[in-house]
Amino acid sequence: MQILERSLDGLAAVASRLATGGERRILGIAGPPGAGKSTLAEALSAALGPDTAVVVAMDGFHLANRVLDMLGYRERKGAPETFDDGGYAALLRRLRLQGPGEPIIYAPEFRRDLEEPVGSAVPVRCDVPLLITEGNYLLLPTRAWPQARSQLDTVWYVELEEAERIRRLTDRHAAYGKSPADAAAWAAGSDQANAELVAAYASKADAVVRLVP
Numbered sequence: 001m002q003i004l005e006r007s008l009d010g011l012a013a014v015a016s017r018l019a020t021g022g023e024r025r026i027l028g029i030a031g032p033p034g035a036g037k038s039t040l041a042e043a044l045s046a047a048l049g050p051d052t053a054v055v056v057a058m059d060g061f062h063l064a065n066r067v068l069d070m071l072g073y074r075e076r077k078g079a080p081e082t083f084d085d086g087g088y089a090a091l092l093r094r095l096r097l098q099g100p101g102e103p104i105i106y107a108p109e110f111r112r113d114l115e116e117p118v119g120s121a122v123p124v125r126c127d128v129p130l131l132i133t134e135g136n137y138l139l140l141p142t143r144a145w146p147q148a149r150s151q152l153d154t155v156w157y158v159e160l161e162e163a164e165r166i167r168r169l170t171d172r173h174a175a176y177g178k179s180p181a182d183a184a185a186w187a188a189g190s191d192q193a194n195a196e197l198v199a200a201y202a203s204k205a206d207a208v209v210r211l212v213p
Contacts, residue, residue, distance in 0.1 A: 002207040004156065011040070011209065012047035018153060019052050019130035024096055026151055029134035030205060031158035032195035033078065034169030034187070037134040040158060040211065045132055054128050056095065058135025058148075060108030061088040062117045078194055080137050080145070088135075089147035095124055095131055096151050102126045112176050136194060139201040157205035165195075 004011060018025045027044075029037045038057065045053045061084040068074045073082050091107060098105055106120035124131065137145050138155055149155070160168075166187055173183035202208070 001203065001205065003210070004207045005210040005212055007212055008040075008043055008047065011211070012044055015044050015130065015132070016048055016052070019048065022129070024098060024129060024131065025153045026092065026096060026131045026133060028138045028149070028152040028155040029132065029158060029209075030136065030138040030155055030198065030202075031160075032165065032198045033136060033191045034165040034172065034195075035158040035160045036168070036211065037136075037158050040209070041132045041134040048130065051128065053130040053132055054122065054124050055132045055134070056091070056107040056122055056124065057109060058083065058088055058133060058137065059110035060117050060122070061085065061091075062110050064116060076190060078136075078190060080140060080143065080194075080197070083137070085137070085144040085148065089144045089151070092133065092148055092151035098124070098126045100126055112172075115176070136198050139198075139204040141201070141204075154206045155204075156207050156209045157202045158209050158211075159202075166192075 004014065006014070015027060018027055029041050031037050041055045041057065045055045062077070063073070063082050063084060065074065068077055068082060073079070076082060095105055105124045107122040107124060108117050108119045109121040110117050133152070138149055138152065139157070169191055170183045170187045173186050174180055178186065
């Protein structure tokens, strides 16, 4: 497995090489909750520019809260079964096959201020060569996750020191409305179980990413 211990500029240079050749390429960024996947994906997209890269995140396929309530999954929100993994895999395939001259495809996004997915929020033009997708479960071998993985040209696994990852995750929960105690409990409970599951398949990634200044 390749180790990419690079600055953001260095990682952007690696990603930019994927965007050459005239065909749509898809970079997957995996890792546990709080590792910095979303931040890295958005930073790479910004560095490469809107004509080169666009981010479509797995989190846009969170099941709606009312569906989670109906299924009895609300307390496990964020676990693999609380996503529409089949829909995510189908969208990735559609985006991979989006050819020259074809219309814009609209992808969903997850709004943390609402704690809900919002449909048709991310426009993807056919002439943008690099799609960046990020999420916890890109490497899982169950359900429809392997179908999603099959659409990705390469997957990076973001590695972060554990105490820092948990601190960031707890701070994020608190920033979006949880009490400090509830934020810490969620990070140590449901999130930690998901993190351990994700880490079990880290070796399936093509590269481990360690972001350095």
